[in-house]
Every structure is written in structure tokens, then in C-alpha cells.
Amino acid sequence: MPPLIDQSRCIGCGVCMEICPMQVFRPNKETRRPEVTYGDECWHCNSCVLDCRQQALSLRIPAPFMMLHVNASELEPGRR
Amino acid sequence: MLNVQRILDTDILIVGGGIAGLMAAICAGEQGIATIVAEKAHVRRSGSGATGNDHFLCFMPEIQKITLKEMINEMMAGQVGPWHDTLLTKVFLERTAEMVHRWHSWGINMKPFGPDYVYMGHAFPDRPRMYVKYDGHNQKEILVKKAKENGALFLNHHPVTDLLAEDGRVTGALLMDVREDEPRFTLVRAGAVIMATGCSTRLYPNSMTPAMLFNSGFCPSCAGGMASAYRIGARLVNMEHPYTHAGTRYFARCGKATWIGVYKYPDGRPIGPFVRRPDREIGDNTSDVWKSVFADLMANGTGPAYLDCTEASPEDLEFMRQGMISEGLTSQLDYMDREGIDPARHAVEFGRYEPLLFGRGLEIDETGSTNIKGLYVAGDPIGNFRSGIAGAVTWGWISAENASRHVKEAELSERAREDPLIAARLALYEKLLRRENGAPWQEFNIALQQLMNDYCPPAPRVRSETLLRAGLKYMGDLRAHALRDMAAPNSHTLMRGLEVLDLVDLGEAVMTAARERRETRVQHIRSDCPFTSLSDGEKFINVELKNGRPVTSWRRRRML
Ligand SMILES: Cc1cc2nc3c(=O)[nH]c(=O)nc-3n(C[C@H](O)[C@H](O)[C@H](O)COP(=O)(O)OP(=O)(O)OC[C@H]3O[C@@H](n4cnc5c(N)ncnc54)[C@H](O)[C@@H]3O)c2cc1C
Numbered sequence: 001m002p003p004l005i006d007q008s009r010c011i012g013c014g015v016c017m018e019i020c021p022m023q024v025f026r027p028n029k030e031t032r033r034p035e036v037t038y039g040d041e042c043w044h045c046n047s048c049v050l051d052c053r054q055q056a057l058s059l060r061i062p063a064p065f066m067m068l069h070v071n072a073s074e075l076e077p078g079r080r
Numbered sequence: 081m082l083n084v085q086r087i088l089d090t091d092i093l094i095v096g097g098g099i100a101g102l103m104a105a106i107c108a109g110e111q112g113i114a115t116i117v118a119e120k121a122h123v124r125r126s127g128s129g130a131t132g133n134d135h136f137l138c139f140m141p142e143i144q145k146i147t148l149k150e151m152i153n154e155m156m157a158g159q160v161g162p163w164h165d166t167l168l169t170k171v172f173l174e175r176t177a178e179m180v181h182r183w184h185s186w187g188i189n190m191k192p193f194g195p196d197y198v199y200m201g202h203a204f205p206d207r208p209r210m211y212v213k214y215d216g217h218n219q220k221e222i223l224v225k226k227a228k229e230n231g232a233l234f235l236n237h238h239p240v241t242d243l244l245a246e247d248g249r250v251t252g253a254l255l256m257d258v259r260e261d262e263p264r265f266t267l268v269r270a271g272a273v274i275m276a277t278g279c280s281t282r283l284y285p286n287s288m289t290p291a292m293l294f295n296s297g298f299c300p301s302c303a304g305g306m307a308s309a310y311r312i313g314a315r316l317v318n319m320e321h322p323y324t325h326a327g328t329r330y331f332a333r334c335g336k337a338t339w340i341g342v343y344k345y346p347d348g349r350p351i352g353p354f355v356r357r358p359d360r361e362i363g364d365n366t367s368d369v370w371k372s373v374f375a376d377l378m379a380n381g382t383g384p385a386y387l388d389c390t391e392a393s394p395e396d397l398e399f400m401r402q403g404m405i406s407e408g409l410t411s412q413l414d415y416m417d418r419e420g421i422d423p424a425r426h427a428v429e430f431g432r433y434e435p436l437l438f439g440r441g442l443e444i445d446e447t448g449s450t451n452i453k454g455l456y457v458a459g460d461p462i463g464n465f466r467s468g469i470a471g472a473v474t475w476g477w478i479s480a481e482n483a484s485r486h487v488k489e490a491e492l493s494e495r496a497r498e499d500p501l502i503a504a505r506l507a508l509y510e511k512l513l514r515r516e517n518g519a520p521w522q523e524f525n526i527a528l529q530q531l532m533n534d535y536c537p538p539a540p541r542v543r544s545e546t547l548l549r550a551g552l553k554y555m556g557d558l559r560a561h562a563l564r565d566m567a568a569p570n571s572h573t574l575m576r577g578l579e580v581l582d583l584v585d586l587g588e589a590v591m592t593a594a595r596e597r598r599e600t601r602v603q604h605i606r607s608d609c610p611f612t613s614l615s616d617g618e619k620f621i622n623v624e625l626k627n628g629r630p631v632t633s634w635r636r637r638r639m640l
Contacts, residue, residue: 018236021121021130021301022294023258023572038572041294043301044331046411047125061415064289065331068429069421072390075348 009056016048093270098127100459101276102223103476109230120239132408135211137470139173165638189215215406245312249453251493263571271487277305279438279460285529287434304582317443317463320593322435322538329431341389358392386427439466448479518567521577542607548595
């Protein structure tokens with residue numbers, strides 16, 4: 001579940017743990033580095049992505065959240 | 081054994097460091113009043129305004145060329161709807177311009193388009209505009225800095241679990257530190273408390289993704305916050321009226337007014353009468369007037385409804401993109417970019433979201449005060465007023481002005497240290513924390529949502545005496561089950577579990593008020609009372625706890 005931490009970039013500063021409004025990240029018991037612990041509580045607000053200075057974070061949007069869309073050219077009279 | 085590990089004293093305790101809470105802290109600080117801001121998450125990025133907003137409702141008659149009365153009429157006709165005591169609307173409107181100037185002077189860009197304020201969006205053609213379009217992407221950063229400069233003490237990751245009161249006045253609150261797995265508790269004694277906990281989500285099943293508890297248009301962490309005030313006797317109002325927002329499907333997010341397009345049927349006909357081509361000046365107000373439009377189109381088979389932006393000019397599309405950044409919609413933008421969803425080519429489906437408690441909740445008077453002495457409310461949890469960001473900003477300020485006055489006379493309670501509620505609540509939390517083989521909080525949140533959805537649904541589905549009576553019985557059963565079976569093995573799950581217990585209290589209040597309103601009105605449809613009563617619309621229903629049970633009473637709407 002979202003978000004994803006790119007371990008090659010993460011320096012374990014803990015900003016994401018501190019600011020995430022849902023407490024999605026919790027510290028690893030041994031290393032104290034952030035881990036995605038409550039991923040299904042993510043609100044996809046993007047705060048972690050915006051505030052991570054290492055650009056180590058990205059959001060994966062789960063399939064049920066897909067944004068439904070069509071080609072606007074299909075919205076034509078006569079094409080019911 | 082859980083116990084209180086520290087006691088802090090302050091003049092004003094602010095519950096929730098969202099937009100309203102931070103404004104309250106800044107205002108009180110300017111007057112030399114000591115504040116503690118107890119925030120469930122972290123003030124920098126918490127609440128519905130975490131990453132930005134872009135429409136600020138504001139009364140500036142010299143720019144708008146309208147009277148106060150006309151402005152109020154316009155508000156009632158549009159998104160806000162008729163659930164205000166318009167006396168409060170007046171008090172609010174008279175202070176909005178000052179708030180906008182303040183924000184601009186602090187560094188939140190209220191004039192992103194040149195030397196003047198620009199009114200735009202959420203409007204009817206040829207009618208007055210009400211919203212100043214602004215760039216709020218950095219609003220929380222600026223407010224936090226300002227509140228800190230003004231001496232506020234932030235307790236981040238400290239949700240308030242309970243308020244304390246004696247002899248009809250508030251005395252303080254119990255806070256749970258959720259930074260470590262083992263929760264720790266702080267008692268704050270205060271002369272006044274300002275509830276600024278945001279709107280309550282997660283009461284109804286998610287309208288589009290029922291399997292996902294956290295896919296809400298508004299911040300899902302603000303669930304149940306107002307219940308602690310209700311439990312010490314604060315009155316709720318307008319609980320029976322469902323408020324439903326709308327937006328993109330299935331990625332739920334508020335901010336629909338930032339999109340510049342026309343709502344259309346699948347055959348391309350516009351749904352509403354207001355615009356034929358995308359218009360950045362007014363937007364498309366269809367869903368603010370026909371509040372159930374998206375659900376109705378699905379129910380009657382003529383849907384789905386699309387928002388079509390393709391006829392907007394390239395400049396307008398770029399303008400919209402910038403607006404989405406100001407509005408804090410960057411996660412949605414990133415997603416659309418990744419998936420190749422392009423408003424220049426694609427029409428995006430819109431849907432109606434589930435009801436939430438936004439502008440339904442705690443009742444205030446013109447000073448922001450509840451019926452409990454020293455207890456004030458600001459922002460989304462106010463029940464007899466609603467106006468998004470502008471409401472949060474302005475009532476944050478007004479409530480703090482009045483609370484600051486109040487605390488000059490108020491003395492801290494000695495008895496608060498020994499309040500028997502503290503021991504009783506800690507004993508409950510201990511049980512939830514240590515229970516073995518118990519059930520996770522999610523089970524009870526889902527069960528609550530089932531009950532709300534089946535026995536107290538919003539329009540187009542119906543409510544009735546028999547449904548609501550049954551619903552209330554089952555709600556009591558659910559609370560008993562939760563208290564008997566819920567296990568929350570660490571501070572995080574305990575926080576979520578307590579949110580659910582708060583939501584059960586509020587759900588019961590919603591059902592109780594819905595049962596009392598024996599008429600049909602907007603999204604409250606009673607199959608057994610299909611008429612809309614002429615006089616009852618001018619009367620509001622209060623719910624308050626008496627001897628542990630929700631009790632209703634009627635009062636006149638306080639009109640200008
Ligand atoms: C994407 C989006 C766009 C929006 N755009 C607009 C717009 O353009 N114009 C507009 O008018 N409105 C807009 N809104 C609505 C607006 O953001 C809210 O009305 C506003 O943020 C409300 O402020 P508040 O202070 O009442 O609540 P919030 O800012 O949500 O703050 C509530 C705070 O209380 C905290 N809290 C909750 N419970 C507890 C507890 N028990 N103990 C301690 N703390 C607690 C929360 O963590 C949070 O920090 C938008 C909302 C969203 C989500």
C-alpha cells in the first residue's frame with residue numbers, strides 16, 4: 001500500500017514520520033528508520049512527497065481509487 | 081496502569097492545530113494570552129487545509145458592490161445552504177475582509193493575479209461573486225510560523241481524548257501522546273478551550289470505494305473530534321441534515337470549484353443551466369444547487385456525470401493547473417500526469433461523496449461560545465454555520481478574542497486534577513490496550529457505517545420512524561460490542577479506536593435528530609412524513625446528552 005520509500009535515497013531523517021497526518025509511517029523497532037506501517041490509512045495528501053528533502057517518497061495510488069475518465073470526443077449527441 | 085504523567089496549565093487550550101486552531105493561537109498570542117495547541121497529528125501538515133486551498137469567501141462591498149444582505153442571500157442559495165443562524169453569518173462576514181488582509185500581510189498570497197484581490201468561482205452567471213481566489217499552498221507553514229512567534233506551545237501527536245468540566249464550565253482536557261507505542265497521558269488545565277477539530281469523516285461508508293475507510297474528500301483523521309465536547313454537555317445542532325460534497329471518482333478529493341469545465345451527460349448535453357462553455361470566472365455551480373445531482377444521475381440511469389474541460393482555452397487550462405497546486409491537489413495532479421489523464425482531452429467522471437459532519441455539529445453563539453462556559457468552537461465542527469476556509473480563519477480569530485477576554489476572569493480548577501472522569505477513562509483505555517484476542521477498531525468503524533447507511537441514509541434513500549428506532553437500538557448494541565470486544569494494542573490503534581467510539585456517539589446524535597424531524601427537507605427524506613413543513617424550516621433541532629442519553633429540543637433559527 002502507498003506510499004513508497006526509495007531506500008537508496010532515504011537517509012532516515014524522520015520528517016515523513018513527523019508530519020504525516022495519518023501516522024502512516026512508524027519507526028522500525030531496531031533502526032528507528034521510517035517504515036510504512038499503516039499504509040491503508042494513507043489519505044494521499046502528498047505531504048510526505050512535498051516535504052521529503054531527499055525526494056525518497058512517492059505515492060502509489062491503489063486500483064480502487066482509479067480516476068474514471070473518457071475521451072471527451074465521445075460525449076456527443078447521438079452517441080448514447 | 082495508565083496514569084496522568086504530567087499536568088500543564090495554560091490560559092487557552094486549543095484542540096486541533098488546523099486552520100482555525102492556528103488562527104486562534106495567533107490571535108490569543110497577540111493579546112499576551114498563553115495557549116497550548118493540542119494536535120492529533122503535526123501542525124505543519126494536518127487537517128483539510130494541509131496542502132492548500134484556493135477560494136476564500138469574503139465580503140468586500142467596495143469591490144463586490146453588494147450589500148451585506150445580498151451577500152447572505154447569495155451564500156444561502158449556493159454551496160453553503162440554509163443551515164446557518166444568519167446572525168452568525170453577519171458577525172462572520174463583517175470580519176472576513178480583515179482576515180484576508182491579515183493573511184496577505186503574513187505572506188499567504190491572496191493576490192496572485194496582480195495588485196488587487198480577484199473574485200472568482202463558485203458563482204452564478206450575472207450574479208455577485210463571493211470568493212477571493214488565492215494561492216494557499218503554503219498556508220499552514222505561514223500560520224505555524226506566526227503562531228510560534230506569538231508564543232503558542234504545540235503539542236504535536238497529542239490527540240485530545242476527553243474534555244473535563246465542572247458546574248457547567250470547562251476546566252481542561254486529557255491528551256494522549258501517541259509518539260511511542262505505549263501511550264502517555266497529559267492533563268491540561270485551562271481557563272478556556274477552543275474546539276477546532278475539523279469536520280467529522282468516516283461516519284458513513286465511503287460512497288465510491290466502500291472497502292476503503294480513508295478515501296474521503298476531507299481529512300479522514302478529523303473523525304469524531306467534536307464528541308468530547310458533546311459528552312460534557314455541549315449542544316449539537318443540525319445533525320439530521322446530511323451534508324454531502326462532490327468531486328472526482330474514484331479518487332475522492334474536495335476542490336471541485338478549481339476545475340474549469342461544464343458538467344455533462346454522457347451524450348454531451350450540459351446537466352445544469354448555468355454555463356455552456358468552461359468559464360473560469362464562475363465555474364459550474366450545478367452541483368452546489370442540485371446537491372444530489374451526481375447520485376441522482378446514477379440512480380436514474382442517465383449518468384454518469386462528467387466534467388468536460390476540453391473547451392477551455394490553453395491559458396485557462398494552465399490557470400486551472402496552477403489553481404490545483406494552490407488548492408493542494410498535487411497528489412491528484414501527479415497521478416493524472418502519470419496515468420496520462422489530460423483535461424485538454426479527457427472528461428473526468430464526478431460523483432457524490434458520503435455525508436460528513438461539516439457545518440453540522442456544535443452550536444455556538446455570536447462570540448463562538450457553546451452553552452458550556454469557557455468552551456468555544458471554531459471552523460468545520462460548528463453546527464449552525466459553515467464556510468470552509470474562511471469560516472475556519474474567521475471563527476478561529478473571533479473565538480480567540482472572546483476566549484481571551486473570558487480567561488482574564490477565569491481561574492484554573494483545583495478539582496480538575498482529581499476529576500473522576502480521568503480515572504474512569506484511563507481504566508477503559510487500559511482495557512482496550514491490554515485486551516487479548518480482541519477485535520480491531522476497523523470492525524467497529526465498518527459496522528457503524530453499515531448502521532448509518534441502512535437506517536439513516538441521505539437522499540435519495542429514505543428514513544422513517546421504524547428505521548430510526550431500529551437503528552438507535554442497534555447503535556446501542558454496537559457500542560456495547562465495541563466496549564466488550566475491541567482491542568487496540570498500541571497508541572496508534574487506540575487513537576483510531578477512540579475515534580470510532582466518538583463516531584458512535586455522534587452517529588447516535590444524528591439518528592436521534594433525524595427521528596425528531598418529522599418532515600422531509602432537502603437531503604433528509606422521511607418516507608413517513610413526505611411533506612416539507614412551512615414553519616419547521618425556521619426551527620433547528622438541538623441534541624444534548626442528559627444522564628448519558630441524547631435528548632432533543634427545538635429552537636427558532638436566529639435570523640438577521
Ligand atoms: C482538497 C481540499 C480543498 C479545499 N478547498 C477549499 C477552498 O478552496 N475553499 C474553502 O472555503 N474550503 C476549502 N476546503 C475546506 C477547508 O480546507 C476546511 O474547511 C478548513 O481547512 C477547515 O479548517 P478547520 O480548522 O476547521 O479544520 P482542519 O484544518 O481540518 O483542522 C482540524 C485539525 O484538528 C485536528 N484534530 C482532530 N481531532 C483532534 C483531536 N481529538 N485532538 C487534537 N487534534 C485533533 C486535526 O488533526 C486537524 O489538524 C477544502 C478542503 C479540501 C480537503
